[in-house]
Amino acid sequence: MGMEQQAVEIVETNKPVILQGGCLCGAVRYQLSAKPFDADYCHCKQCQKSSGAVFQVWMDFKREQVTWLKGEVSEFESSDNVRRGFCKQCGCTLSYRDTRYPDYFTLTIGSLDEPSLIKPNYHIYTSNQVKWLSITDDCERYQQERTS
Structure with a gap:
């Protein structure tokens, strides 16, 4: 968390942006008072298993x-x-x-009401990326976690 951060892109819209989100059933809802300071695609095995998808997309x-x-x-x-x-x-x-960084909290971009507003900056744990997934974006890629 003490790493140099890249600017997170908020996709342009014609209306004021209030970032809100929640779960599938609506029992949990949140609102964000700022744009994320970082966002990434994670291809680690734990994210694959916990999401049921081949990667998870996070915002910090x-x-x-x-x-x-x-x-x-x-x-x-x-x-x-x-x-x-x-x-x-x-x-x-x-x-x-x-828990080593109690001042920070990470949320899934997919839980946003408008997930297309947040564009991730980089991919981590690409060593665990499924072989059939072709990444064609221009984001930085890291074999494990990002260290700089």
Whole structure:
């Protein structure tokens, strides 16, 4: 989290942007007071298993920028220091939290009401990328986690 951050792109719209999101069933809702300071595609095995997809797409915030409007996230300890958040009603994956960095909170871009507004900057854990997935964007790629 102490790494140099790239600017996260908010896709242009003709209306004011209020970033809100939540789970599939609507039991958990959140609002964001700022755009994310970072966003990425993660191809690690844990993201693949926890999402049921071949990668997960995340956006990072300072903890105080996330306001829970309704419900609460249940968490699963997927590894040392890592808590993955989900809705206990519908099972929707919502968050990732590293306990070593308590001031930061990560949310799934797909849980946004308008996920097309946030464009990720880079790919991590591409060493675990499924072989049939062809990445053609111009984002930086890292075999493991990003270290700089």
